[in-house]
Amino acid sequence: MSVLEIFNKVRSEGRKALTEVESKKVLSIYGIPVTKLGVAKSVDKAVSLAREIGFPVAMKILSPDILHKSDVGGVMLNIGCEEEVEKAYKKIIENVLKHKPDARIEGVVVQEMAPMGREIIIGAIRDVSFGPVLMFGLGGIFVEVLNDVSFKLIPITVEEAYEMIDEIKSAPLLKGYRGAPPADIKALVDTLLKVSNMVSELEEHISEMDLNPIFLYEEGKGLKVVDARIILS
Ligand code: ADP
Ligand code: MG
Numbered sequence: 001m002s003v004l005e006i007f008n009k010v011r012s013e014g015r016k017a018l019t020e021v022e023s024k025k026v027l028s029i030y031g032i033p034v035t036k037l038g039v040a041k042s043v044d045k046a047v048s049l050a051r052e053i054g055f056p057v058a059m060k061i062l063s064p065d066i067l068h069k070s071d072v073g074g075v076m077l078n079i080g081c082e083e084e085v086e087k088a089y090k091k092i093i094e095n096v097l098k099h100k101p102d103a104r105i106e107g108v109v110v111q112e113m114a115p116m117g118r119e120i121i122i123g124a125i126r127d128v129s130f131g132p133v134l135m136f137g138l139g140g141i142f143v144e145v146l147n148d149v150s151f152k153l154i155p156i157t158v159e160e161a162y163e164m165i166d167e168i169k170s171a172p173l174l175k176g177y178r179g180a181p182p183a184d185i186k187a188l189v190d191t192l193l194k195v196s197n198m199v200s201e202l203e204e205h206i207s208e209m210d211l212n213p214i215f216l217y218e219e220g221k222g223l224k225v226v227d228a229r230i231i232l233s
Contacts, residue, residue, distance in 0.1 A: 003029055007205055007232060015064055016207075016232045021109055023209070023228035030198040032191055032211075034225040037111035043089045049110040050085045056113040059088045061096050065103040067229070072099035078113055085110070114224045117215030118174065118183050122192065124154065124199045124209045126233070132199050132206075136164045136192060138173065139213045146170075155200040161192040174216070187222040207233035 001009070003026050010018055018026065024034040036053050039062055040046035050057045061074030069075045073095025076088040089108050096103055119139030127133050130153055137149035150167040152160050165171055165188065176182035191214070199206055208231040216223040 001025070003202065010232060013064070017064070017067065018230040018232070019062060019064060019106075020060065020069075020228055021062060023230045024225065026230060027198075027211070027225055027228055030194050032194050032198075032225060033222060034228065035111045035114055037109050039107045040089070040110055041107040043086050046089045046108055046110050047082050047085050050079070050082065053110060053112050056080045057085070058111050058113050059085070059092060060109045060111070061092050062106045062109050063096065063103045064106070066096065066100065072096050072103075114215050114226050115217070117217045117223065119213040120188070120216050120223075121149075121210070121212045122195050122214060123211065124195065124206065126207050132203055134164070134192065134196055134199070137168055138170045142168075142170050154196045154203075156192065156196045158189065158193065161189040161196075164192060165189070181218045183216045184219050184222055186219075188216055191223060205232055207231050 006022050006026060010022065021037065021039060024037065027034050038049040038053070040049055046059070056078045059076045059079055060069050066072055066074060074092055076092060079085055079088050092108055093105060096105060121137050121139050121143055123135040125133055125135065132154040134152050134154050134156055135149055137143045142148045148169050150164045152164055165174065165185065174183040174185065199209065210229045211225050213226050214223055215226055
């Protein structure tokens with residue numbers, strides 16, 4: 001499916017928020033690295049997907065009615081073998097039905113377990129007077145507690161991508177601090193530019209997007225989008 005086909009499908013169902021699977025599909029069309037994934041509607045399919053993807057895997061609920069998947073017990077990580085996939089599949093559906101009995105369940109997403117990296121966030125919002133704005137910060141407490149984020153108007157230039165990184169107070173944590181190896185800044189700049197380009201091309205459609213978290217690895221090792229959400233206007 002093309003990006004516009006995905007958007008039309010979402011609209012035709014009366015939704016504005018793309019699911020994680022739909023959001024990651026759009027990102028991958030724009031060349032942004034996301035976790036490998038597949039959707040299972042049965043235990044058997046979940047097992048065969050996990051085998052294909054390779055253990056360990058992460059499994060998550062797929063429902064247009066659930067935005068915060070962990071809040072309803074809809075995320076299970078580090079699943080190491082086929083028996084665990086079976087258990088996780090049943091447990092996730094049980095958890096979700098307990099927390100939100102009326103949620104439409106479209107299946108369970110089986111995805112590669114991304115190795116730990118530095119957590120970052122890239123987002124975009126639409127400002128009523130300035131148009132689309134790109135946001136960048138480190139994940140977790142850096143954004144939630146310290147509000148350590150930078151903003152630029154979309155589209156950004158390469159120089160502005162580097163500035164966005166330098167402008168946050170926690171930037172030294174990315175550049176190699178007390179013996180920690182530097183993060184893959186090139187991959188980060190590349191992704192900031194791709195997100196900017198994507199939002200700029202799809203400006204009339206996208207009202208908001210949130211890539212949270214992205215795991216950023218050491219120099220040369222790139223990054224991976226672990227969770228994503230796009231909201232249509
Ligand atoms: P939520 O809808 O609750 O935000 P997420 O998809 O963000 O759900 O999952 C919650 C957390 O689980 C993430 O912030 C991340 O730390 C971890 N996680 C989710 N998916 C993966 C994955 N594929 N690999 C590694 N960690 C993951
Ligand atoms: Mg998340």
